[in-house]
Structures are given as structure tokens and as C-alpha cells.
Amino acid sequence: MNHTPLWASESFWKKVAIWVTAGSFVLLIVLTFDSMSKVQAGSRRVPAYSVINQKIDYRFDAQLNRYMPVIGGDEPLFDRPLSEAEAEALVTLGKKTTQAKNCINCHTILGNGAYYAPDLTKSWLDPNWIDAGNRENLMLAFLKNPPGNARTYGTGRRMPHLGITDEEARGVIAFLKWMSAIDTNGFPHNFKTLYAQEE
Amino acid sequence: MLNIAALSGKIQEAFGALDRHHLNGGQRLAVKYFAVAMILFLAQLLFGLLAAIQFVWPGFLFDLVDFSVNRMVHINAMVVWMLYGFIGSVYWFLEEESGTEIVGLKWGEIAFYVLTGAVVIVVLVYLLIQTGPGNDATRWLVNEGREYIEAPRWADIGIVTVMLVFFYNVAGTFAKGRWSGISGVLTLDLVALAGLYMAGMFYSTNVTVDQYWWWWVIHLWVEATWEVLVGCIMAWSLMKLIGARRRIVQTWLYIEVALMFGSGILGLGHHYFWIGTPDYWFTIGGFFSALEPVPLVAMVVHSIYDAGVHRFRSTNHPALGWIIAHTFGNFLGAGVWGFMHTLPQINLYTHGTQWSASHGHLSFFGAYATINIAFFYLAAQRWRGNVWMGGDLKDNGWKWKWSMILLNLGVMGMTVALLIAGYEQSFIERAVEGSTWGGYFAAQNQPWFVQAMLWRLVFGVVTLAGALLLTWDLLTIGAGETRLALVLEPEEELAAEPTVAVAK
Amino acid sequence: MIRPVELHDFLLSFFASASIIVSGACYALLFAWARLAGRRAVLAWAYAAYALLAASVWLLAETAHFEGYWRVLTGAMLAGYFVAPRAVFRLCSATHAAEHDEQTRSAISRPSQENPP
Secondary structure, three states, X not given: OOOOOHHHOHHHHHHHXXXXXXXXXXXXXXXXXXXXXXXXOOOOOOOOHHHHHEEEEEXXXXXXXXXXXXXXXXXXXXXXXXXXXXXXXXXHHHHHHHHHOOHHHOOEEOOEEOOOOOEOOOHHHOHHHOOOXXXXXXXXXXXXXXXXXXXXXXXXXXXXXXXXXXXXXXXXXXXXXXXXXXXXXXXXXXXXXXXXXXX | OOOHHHHHHHHHHHHHOOOOXXXXXXXHHHHHHHHHHHXXXXXXXXXXXXXXXXXXXXXXXXXXXXXXXXXXXXXXXXXXXHHHXXXXXXXXXXXXXXXXXXXXXXHHHHHHHHHHHHHHHHHHHHHHOOOOOOOHHHHHHOOOOOOOOOOOHHHHHHHHHHHHHHHHHHHHHHHHOOOOHHHHHHHHHHHHHHHHHHOOOOOOOOHHHHHHHHHHHHHHHHHHHHHHHHHHHHHHHHHXXXXXXXXXXXXXXXXXXXXXXXXXXXXXXXXXXXXXXXXXXXXXXXXXXXXXXXXHHHHHHHHHHHHHHOOOXXXXXXXXXXXXXXXXXXXXXXXXXXHHOOOHHHHHHHXXXXXXXXXXXXXXXXXXXXXXXXXXXXXXXXXXXXXXXXOOOOOOOHHHHHHHHHHHHHHHHHHHHHHHHHHHHHHHHHHHOOOOHHHHHHHHHOHHHHHHHHHHHHXXXXXXHHHHHHHHHHHHOOOOOOOEOOOOOOOOOOOOOOOOOOOO | OOOOOOHHHHHHHHHHHHHXXXXXXXXXXXXXXXXXXXXXXXXXXXXXXXXXXXXXXXXXXXXXXXXXXXXXXXXXXXXXXXXXHHHHHHHHHHHHHHXXXXXXXXXXXXXXXXXXX
């Protein structure tokens, strides 16, 4: 009556708990090393920052059965080609600005964040900008004066004044353009880019 | 000008009023943590309410305290009050569990005031300064701008320092007194808790790398280390509350650790579907998502086993009631709501919609808020001098019963409203419109969505009413009660086990 | 790698996932109850819950277009959710076998020494 079988004993489960935890963690570390090597800027999944010099699109890939970024010919941001170092500096300024302005507590970035405002993952490619040629200027004007250029689509939700400078706004646009070229395994699905609408 | 010294004296005096001679040193410190936790809980609901109002009337407080600020304070207050609850609970049982006095109680006191002061400053900066220029100084001093861990870097370092003091007190006190299964698991879990926080303390321009490590903090805290921390607190509580036996409680704590960490650590994979990471995470995330309900199944079987074999006997009905709410809330919030949208085939559409908000509201409430509230009641009982809190309370216990009803109804109502909004959003915005901005706003304007947001606000008010009643009850329950609670001891017939220690 | 759920299958897919967890819990609950009370009728209901679980898993596999690896996962879910409650029940009985052993009595839960004067 008093003997607990080994497989139900405290000491057995203590060992199981330790081995399971250690095993899972080691596996996670191995996977993390692998993932990190595959998502460095300049990898197949996450392009180099200088991708902002090129045309980016997002199309359905029948072979993979999902949407994929498509990197095309030259289309430099603000008509000024940047070196890799310049591009990285500009994207860095943009990324730091998105953090400093707390963008993620209204918007989502790669689908993570708050749901009060639209997802920014592919915002560079959004058909809302209508004309690819004028897109940078529209974005620049909007970021520098969001309430003045608000398009609320009838919701009444406006982006507040965040004091974004001209340089910061250019950085944010570079960051958004670079982000739209990341291979996100087909998220968002069924997204028709501004180029697709033009056709 | 405010005299800072006089102010800090006044604050100390106010907290001093909470001291009771029935309490040991650790418990006196714990009561301070609980007091601040309750204040932050109310702050969480208040700012949640402001954000909910803005969903209905976007002009409300526009350009003054915007949605981003309210939502950030809402969630930060939640994270911090839960941590305060956990830290307080550990300080509460530290001396009894170790059989000795806390090694650095004075340091623990200082750490409490430092942490609380830092929290106040961070919140004031959030509210008054809000944002800064896009440079490193903003991230160090104002706002890091990463969801849930927005606290500026100086505060991160402060938090880690305070956690080290806490860790020193826990490990040192057990080392001086005695170790047990619970204390061993607890100590190792705290190492993981502090270590994982540091995974979120660096900057990366590469947004994929940024979010990869960000999830380490968020997921591995919430779905691994917090769960185990709660498991330790529950294990100890169940010995106190229903006289469960140590050997059995500890065996099940280990089983829980094995199940939790076994399914939870690699369950991290379900956050790596769409952030730029390789697609083998589909396989891993899918598998471990299917595994995550297993601990819940174990909980169901164990609860039935205990209910069938033993009769429950409790001298603290509110605490037991909240533990039962924990079981149900956790099962629905983490289990049902989690699994409904976790597989990549459907998550492609639900990712980044109100689905996540629905799941988040119920699972945080079910898994963590309930258990903290249960512990507050255990503490209130001892604070009053270990008085009776079982059946037939003076006023029939209407306050705890009604606060429990209102809180559960409020959270459940918000969850269902957000579920409807999320369903509609994943349908219209994601699937039909392909997640363009036009699609986003089309979904936001849909009558189902608009009405869901209104209902969410209504149930948010219900939740706040419940929390106010809860606060009132915690402050008054047991006052003037003269009957003493029996001290439970495991006995042949009545011993009961950690029905819910495997609840996650 | 994956084929997303079709628009017209959304509701079915959510329903199937929720039903898997709920019927899985019902199966576990009824199974434990049947074992404790020794009632065959309850056991029959437990297996009915499991049948519902299996149907839900099938529905999810259909609506979410499970193929290849995902088929294996379907099998693992069917087997795992069938076995888990039984294993946990055995574990409960076995861990509680020591319940009457005086040696295991906790030293910590003795009457508190700090009753107020």
C-alpha cells in the first residue's frame, strides 16, 4: 500500500522535469542559431538594406503556393541610389523612429502590435498610394503632418502629431520599403499591391 | 516645492499602517507588494477603459493621451501588477517554506521602494513625455517602443537589479534554512525569469531579429516561466488552503514543469510563422501547439480524481472560489481560445487581428489575474489574524461573491465581443480584402465590428465595477471577525491534492 | 508547406478546433469519473466524447487541408488525446497511493505557531 511505483515517484518526475526542460532548451538554442543565420540582413529571407534602391513587389508564387516578395530593377528611394552603408544608416534611423514614436501600440509590424491602425508590413506596397511615382512624397507629407493628411475611411481614427522630422520621415519610409521585401512566408495572404492594381 | 524627505516619510508611514503583528517579516513586505499590485490592477482597467472608449469615439483625448499611450499603460500595468503579485506571494511564504528569517529583508524593503519609485517615474514619462526623437536617448530615457516591454533601458537595468535582490533573498534564505522541491523549482525558475528578460535588452535594426528575441521574452515569460512560478505559488497555497500533502504536491509540481516546459518552450514556434523566420517553424509550432492542451487534460483528470476521492474542506471560500475560476479561465482562455487560431493554416488570417486581443484578455485573466486574487485573499485572512473566511460570513460574503461574478462576467463579455470582432476582421480584412489599408478600414467599419467594440466597452465597465468591489472587499473582509480559522493538516480522509497545480 | 483554410470553411475550422479541446476535456472528465465511480454507462459517454473528438480532428484536417506531415500530426493528436487521460489517471492513482503513508506527512503544514495572543 505504501510503495509508489518508480514511474509515479517524486524523484523520477524530478529527473523527467530536468531532462525535458534541458532537452527543449538545447533544441531551441540549436534552432535559434540556425534561424539567426538565415535571417541576417542580406540573406535570402531578409534582404540587404540596399534593397531600397530597387523596385519591390509582392506576388503569388504558384510553385510555393503563397505570396512572395519580388525584387525588381532600379527604383531608388527619392531618386537617390544609396550605398549599403548609407542605406543601413537610413533604415536604422527609421527603425529607431518607429520605436521612439511608439508606432507598434496602434499599428502592427509583421502582424505584431496593436489593432487600432493598419498593419505596416506591406504598407510600402499598399494600393492606397495609387501612383508609385508620387508615393514617397505622399508618405513624407503624411508622416510630417498626420492629422492634416488624415484619411480615416470613415472611422474617425486619425494619427496624432508625433513631431516626426523630415529626416526621420525619410528613414521611416526607407524602413517600411525594406521591410516590405522580407519573405514572411506568405503573410499577408491575398494582398494586391499597388502595382497589381495598376495592371 | 514638495519636500522629498517628508514625502518619502509619509509614504513609509502609509505602508507601515499595513503592518500587523501576526505577520512575519517577509509577509509584511509582501503586503506592500500586494497593495501596489491592487493599485496597478485598477490602473490597468482604467487605461484599458480609456483605450476602449477611443475605439468607439476616436476623438476622445485625441492628441492628448492617444490610444498608443493608453494601450501601453494598460498592458504595462498588467504585467507589473502580476509581477508584484508573484513577488509578494513568494515573500509571503518564503520564511515558512525555508523555516528561517529572510536573509536580506532590509534590502528587500529598499528594492521595493526603488522598484515602485521607478514604476511611478516610467508611467509619468509615458503619460507626460510620451515620445521622443528617433535616437538612442529616447530608447534609454523615454520609451523603448517595443510592445509590452516599452520600459526605457534605464528601467530595464533597474528591474534586473531589483530582481537580483529578490533572487538573493530567495536563494539565500532557502540556503540558510532548508530546501524543498518547491523552493528548488522556484529558485531555478527565477534564474530563467531574469535571464530571459535580458534577451529583450538590445537594439536591432533588423526587425526580424528584433521580433525573434522579443518573443523569447514575451512567450517564454508568459507561457513558460510565469506558469511555473504560479505552479510553485499554487503548490504552496494548496497545502495551506486544503491541506494537500507535500509529497504529492511536489510530485505534481515536477509533472507540471515537465508538461509545461516540454510543450511551452518549443511552443515558441507558433510565433515564428510570419516574421521572416524559416518555414520549418510551421512544423514545430504546429506540433507543440497540438501538445499544449495536454497539461489541461491532465488538470481535468486530476480535478475529477480529487473531487471523487476527497471531500474539500476550506476555511477560505473566496480564495478557493478564485482558484476554481482560475481552472475554468485557464482552460477556456489558453486551451480553447488558444487552439482555435494557432495553426498556421488559419493563423495566416487571424494573426494581428482582434482574435489575439480576445485570446489575450481571457487567458491572462484566467491564468494569472485569478491566481493573484486568490492569493490576496489568503493574505487578507492571515493579515486579519487568521480569521474564519469559510461559509456563513457576516454579510453573507456578498462583496466577494459579487465582485467575482462581475469580474468574470466582464472579462468573458469582453472576450466574446472581441472574438466576434476578430472573426469579422480575419474574414473581411484578411481573407477577402487581402490586408490592404482599405481592407483594414472596411473591416473596422463593419457593423458587427462596431457593435462588438461597443459591447467590449460595456463589459469593460462591468469589469471595473467588479475590481472596485474587489478592492473594497479585500480591505474589509474579516474585519471584526472573531472566529478563528482551523489550521488544516493533511489527514487520512481529508487530504486533498493540487487539483489545479497542473492547471496550465 | 501549408494550404490555408478556404474562406467558406472559416467557421467550420474554428468550430473544429474549439470542439477538439472541449470534447477532449469531456472525454478526460467522463473517463476519470467512470473509473472512479466504476460506472460503465459513464464510460460509454466518455467514448462518445472521444468519437466527437475524432470527428472534430477529421473536420479540422479537412478544412485546414492537412497533407504530408500534417497527416502525421492528425494521427498523433488522435492517439495522444486518447492515451493522455488514461495515463494521467494512472499517475493520479499511483501518486496518491502513498497518501496513507505517515512518513509523507508534511512538516510544514503543522498548526501555525503564530496564533495571535
